[in-house]
Every structure is written in C-alpha cells, then in structure tokens.
Amino acid sequence: MFYLKKNKKRMLALCLSAALSVGSLTVYAATEQWNDASLTPAFTTKTAVSEHTDWADWKANWDKIKTNYEQVALIPGSDFSKLNFGWYSKEKANEAVVRIADNKDMKNAKEFKGTCTEGTVINGVQYYSNKVTADGFEPNTTYYYQVKLNGKWQQAHEYKTGDPHNFSFMYVGDPQIGASKGQVPNESAVEQSEDVAARNDAYNWNKTLNSALAQHPEINFLVSPGDQINEPAGNNAEKHLLQEYEYSGYLSATAFRNLPQAVAIGNHDCLTTSYQNHFNVPNPFTAETNSTVAGHGYYYTYGSALFIVINANNYNAADHKALVEKAVKENPNAKWRIVVMHQDIYGSGLDHSDSDGIILRNQLTPIFDANDIDVVLQGHDHTYARTYQLTSDGKQYDDFAEYKVGQHGQDHKVLDNKLKSDSAFKEYYTSQNRCYTIADMKQGTLVNPEGVFYMTSNSATGSKFYNLIEQQQDYVAARSQTWRPTYSVINITDDKFTINTYDAQTGTPIDEAYSIIKR
Structure with a gap:
C-alpha cells in the first residue's frame, strides 16, 4: 500500500512560525503527508516495470534513469488518425524520422519525417529536439513504431x-516529480x-x-493539467x-512507450524551454501574445470530443478567448468541448x-x-x-490586472503577499470572484444540463499534498x-461523458460516478 510520513519537528516549526506571524494570514505550504517510496512494495501489476522491479533495484539504476534524456514522448495528434512524437537526441540530423508498420518486424514500414532543431544544453552537452507527426491510423488496430535516434533505429514499440x-483516458493531477524534496524518508534521517x-x-x-493500466486496460491516452516536474x-x-x-x-514510465499523453503547462513547467522541447503538441497556438518560454496552449480532437489545452500561466485572458474560439470554429461539429488547464479557478x-x-x-x-x-x-x-454545473452570472468584475505581473510561476507571490497581509483587500478580492451561478445541483447522471462541470485532480504520485480549505465553497459538490x-x-461516447476517480494502489473508487448525457 501507499504509506505516509510526517516530520513532527518540521511541523512544529511551521506551527510556531504561524503563531509568531502577527497581523497577517497564515502562510500555507505542502503538508507533511507524502508518498515515501522506501516504504512501498515492489511493482506487482501485470504491466510491471521490467527493468526495475523493486525500490532497491530502482535506486541502483537511478543514475542511468535520470540521465536518459532521449526518451520518446507520444502525444495525441490533431485528430484521431494522427500521432505526434517528441524526443531529444545528441546528434543533429537533417530530419527527424519515425517509421510505422503493422508488424513488429517493421516490414513495409512507412517513414514519416519531421524537424530536428537545437534544443537545450544539459551538463555541457548540446541536445536536439526532434518532432514528427505520423498519420493514417485506423480505429481498433495494432501498430508498431520506431524512432531514429542518433542515426540508429531504436527498438520497435x-x-x-x-x-x-x-x-477512455486517464486524467491525473500534478505528478510534480521532485516535489517531495525536504521530506524525510523512512530509510534515512536526512x-x-x-x-x-x-x-x-x-x-x-x-x-x-502501471496500477491504473492494469485496473483499466481500456485507457487510450493520458491527460495531465500540468506540473510534470517540480524545479x-x-x-x-x-x-x-x-x-x-x-x-x-x-518520462521513464514504461507505460509511455505505448501510451500517448496530452499535458498542459503548469506553473512549475512554465519557466523553462524543456517542456516544448520534449512535447510535440498538436496545433500550438503560436498567436498567443503573452506566452511563456515553455510554449503555448493547443487543441486536438479525439472522436466526438474537442480538447482545448490552455496555458493558464499566461494571465492574458484575451489569448485564451482567441484560442478557444479558434478551436471551436475549426471543429464546429464536436459533440464534447473539454478545456484542460493547470490553475484551478474552481477548486477547494x-x-x-x-x-x-x-x-x-x-x-x-x-x-x-x-463557447x-x-x-x-x-x-x-x-x-x-x-463542482456542480456552473455558469457566469453575467456581471462585470475587477480583473486585478495590476497583479498579473508578467508570466506566472513565482509572479503569483505578488498577489499572495497582498492577500496574506491585507484582510480588506482579501475580502474585496473574494467578492469580485463570486462571478458564478450554480445552474444545476443534481448528482449522478445529468441529461442536457446547463453550465460547465469543473474538476480538480489530486496528486497522482503523492509527491506533495495540500489541505482542503476550511470552509467548503458553495460551488463544490464533492471533495476529499x-x-x-x-x-x-x-469515458466518452458520442452521447455520454462519465468520470470515476480511484485510489491509485487499490483501484477503489473515492467518489461516486458523475455523468453527463447529451441528447
């Protein structure tokens, strides 16, 4: 099972610090609850990691894993028939190349070519960013792919x-690899x-x-609302x-050799170019005027669903409006319209x-x-x-433009510090964000409901957890x-959307299912 660890001395220090802070709101931070890998059992699922079967083996191989920068990321293409590839290489090629076949021997494989551009320097070594889009994929079919890395064809997957x-797709929250820094594992006092x-x-x-795919082999791809990394x-x-x-x-997850992933830019991703060098996203919205160095928002379709991924670290809402309108205009017949973004404008x-x-x-x-x-x-x-089904109340509110300083990341501290030091400002800020109406409070299965359903995901790795806010907001239907x-x-069909959420280790549901039917 997953285990949790608390460092009582550090918790006491935090409490004392809060107690000594006079005239200001409490400074919040990650809790002492986290997932300590040294206490977790070995991989036991059918899709277990073949090279690294337990924690001791993983530790012994970590120096190789962490320096394997040239791993391939599969990303959904602009529509179901396409698949995008992104990977680093040490060698500069005239073109990046992927080949696709319907057999593992790669007989009669078709080659697809893309770009190989200067990427990033890692530990003094220049790496190149390779991006290719392959097409022609048919439903319910098995394919094999190979990438050419540093002039050599790699293993077929x-x-x-x-x-x-x-x-069906797997929706995860903030993997944030590295966020457990500062915690004290069971196997060490440091x-x-x-x-x-x-x-x-x-x-x-x-x-x-591995657990999710063993419990739900029907999963076709992964969606992450951002913070793949921590630094x-x-x-x-x-x-x-x-x-x-x-x-x-x-990217070391062996599941990613076969599983496409559509990831958003989180505030921990947005201040480095590594995101856009690793991930070859479809339809990047390069017209974004206040983009971050990590890249842009993007969009793609999968069956009857349109996915619009917003770079919410950009505080210029006009950019997001333009992206949403562009995606909708180009896909007017999409039955489902789904936005993915990092910041939780309706969370708890x-x-x-x-x-x-x-x-x-x-x-x-x-x-x-x-839209x-x-x-x-x-x-x-x-x-x-x-949440419940929510709509705008149609009124005008202060947009707090003076606190939207540059790009996100550390810039949000300007606003945070103001909220923590000025109770009158916090009250005004809260009042200006009561901009919604609860359109429908039904639970279970809703038919043609009004409004928008908002979901905030918890950590998928246990690298960092936060407490729930003390007072549950009126827009929240369920939280934990x-x-x-x-x-x-x-799961999405042509007329039904259903979400279920599970404990990662046991596969036990943590909440009831929520479904929307469109007729």
Whole structure:
C-alpha cells in the first residue's frame, strides 16, 4: 500500500512560525503527508516495470534513469488518425524520422519525417529536439513504431488505437516529480535532496501508471493539467540539470512507450524551454501574445470530443478567448468541448483555490459559457474536488490586472503577499470572484444540463499534498483529501461523458460516478 510520513519537528516549526506571524494570514505550504517510496512494495501489476522491479533495484539504476534524456514522448495528434512524437537526441540530423508498420518486424514500414532543431544544453552537452507527426491510423488496430535516434533505429514499440466513438483516458493531477524534496524518508534521517526526491517520485509515478493500466486496460491516452516536474525556476546549469533529471524521471514510465499523453503547462513547467522541447503538441497556438518560454496552449480532437489545452500561466485572458474560439470554429461539429488547464479557478484546496488559482475566474467563466464548454479539467491544488454545473452570472468584475505581473510561476507571490497581509483587500478580492451561478445541483447522471462541470485532480504520485480549505465553497459538490495518490478515468461516447476517480494502489473508487448525457 501507499504509506505516509510526517516530520513532527518540521511541523512544529511551521506551527510556531504561524503563531509568531502577527497581523497577517497564515502562510500555507505542502503538508507533511507524502508518498515515501522506501516504504512501498515492489511493482506487482501485470504491466510491471521490467527493468526495475523493486525500490532497491530502482535506486541502483537511478543514475542511468535520470540521465536518459532521449526518451520518446507520444502525444495525441490533431485528430484521431494522427500521432505526434517528441524526443531529444545528441546528434543533429537533417530530419527527424519515425517509421510505422503493422508488424513488429517493421516490414513495409512507412517513414514519416519531421524537424530536428537545437534544443537545450544539459551538463555541457548540446541536445536536439526532434518532432514528427505520423498519420493514417485506423480505429481498433495494432501498430508498431520506431524512432531514429542518433542515426540508429531504436527498438520497435507497440501502439494500439481505440474506438473514437467509445474511448477512455486517464486524467491525473500534478505528478510534480521532485516535489517531495525536504521530506524525510523512512530509510534515512536526512531530508531528501532534489535528486533523491526525483528518484522517489518517479518510482511512484511508474507505480500509479502501471496500477491504473492494469485496473483499466481500456485507457487510450493520458491527460495531465500540468506540473510534470517540480524545479520551477532558474536557467543556470545546476537548476537546468535538475529540471532534466525530473523530466527523465517523469518520462521513464514504461507505460509511455505505448501510451500517448496530452499535458498542459503548469506553473512549475512554465519557466523553462524543456517542456516544448520534449512535447510535440498538436496545433500550438503560436498567436498567443503573452506566452511563456515553455510554449503555448493547443487543441486536438479525439472522436466526438474537442480538447482545448490552455496555458493558464499566461494571465492574458484575451489569448485564451482567441484560442478557444479558434478551436471551436475549426471543429464546429464536436459533440464534447473539454478545456484542460493547470490553475484551478474552481477548486477547494487551501493553498490556491481562493488566491492565485482564481485570478482568471471572472474572465474565463464567461468565455467558457459563450463557447459551450462542457467540462474543465484542472490541477494545481493537490486536492480532489468536483463542482456542480456552473455558469457566469453575467456581471462585470475587477480583473486585478495590476497583479498579473508578467508570466506566472513565482509572479503569483505578488498577489499572495497582498492577500496574506491585507484582510480588506482579501475580502474585496473574494467578492469580485463570486462571478458564478450554480445552474444545476443534481448528482449522478445529468441529461442536457446547463453550465460547465469543473474538476480538480489530486496528486497522482503523492509527491506533495495540500489541505482542503476550511470552509467548503458553495460551488463544490464533492471533495476529499485521502493523502493517497489518485487518478480518474473518463469515458466518452458520442452521447455520454462519465468520470470515476480511484485510489491509485487499490483501484477503489473515492467518489461516486458523475455523468453527463447529451441528447
């Protein structure tokens, strides 16, 4: 099972610090609850990691894993018939190449070519970013792919397509490899360094994915609302090396050899170019005027669903409006419209749900309404929460433009500090974000409901948890903090959307199912 560890001395220090803070609101931080890999059992699922079967083996191989920067990321293409590939290489090629076949021997394989551009320097070595799009994929078919890495064809891996009219995807929250730094593992009396934390969290990330796929083999791809890594800032060589260690740990999951992933840019991803070098996203919205160095929002379709992935670290809502409208205009017949974004504008976590998480709420809510968005999948708050069906109330509110300083990441501290030091401002800020109406409070299965359903996912690795906010908001239908990694499985047919959320180790549901039927 998953285990939790508390460091009582550090908890006491936090409490004393809070008690000594006079005239200001409490400074929140990650709890002492986390998933200690040294206490977890070996991989036991049918899809277990073949090379690394237990914690001791994982530790022994970590130096190889963390420096394996050239792992391939599969990403959904712009529609069901396409598949995108992204990977690093040490050698510069004229073109990046992938080949696809219907057999493992790669007979009569078809080659697809893309770009190989200068990527990033890691530990003094120049790496190149390779991106290719392959097409022609048919439903319910098994394919094999190979990438050419440094002039040599790599091992062939299997890729199975599903049914675009009845598909499922895994929705996870904040893997944030490396976020358990500073915690004290059972096997040591010393706080975890960034490197050791990345090792811990990457191991548990593998466990979650393997468990989920063993319990739900119907999963066709993965959706993450951001914060794949933890190390947030700094372009110096040491910081950049840690970021790439974390990306290597994140991409080390053997599930990703066969499982496409559609990931958003989180505030811990947004301050480095590594995100856009690793992930070859479809339809990147390069017209974004306030983009981050990590890249842009993007969109894609899968069957009857349109997915719009917003880079919410950009506080310019006009950019998000333009992206949503562009995606909807190009896909007018999409039955389902789903937005994925990192910041939880309707969440229930103590750290963000009433502060920086809602900085875009009063601007994005009417945009989602105007474009008939059905579902918004969020992260950021490391707690579980789902809302009732919500709509905008149609009123005008202060957009707090003066606190939208540059890009996100550390910039949200300007707002946080103001909220923590000025109770009158906090009251005003809260009032200006009561911009919603609860359109439908029914639970279970809803038929043609009004409004938008918002979901916030908890940590999928247990690298970091937050407490729930003390007072449950009126827009929240259900919430929990189990202190255990969770994941959701979302099934979409041409007329039904259903979400279930599970404990990552046991596969036990942590909440009832929520379904929307469209007729």
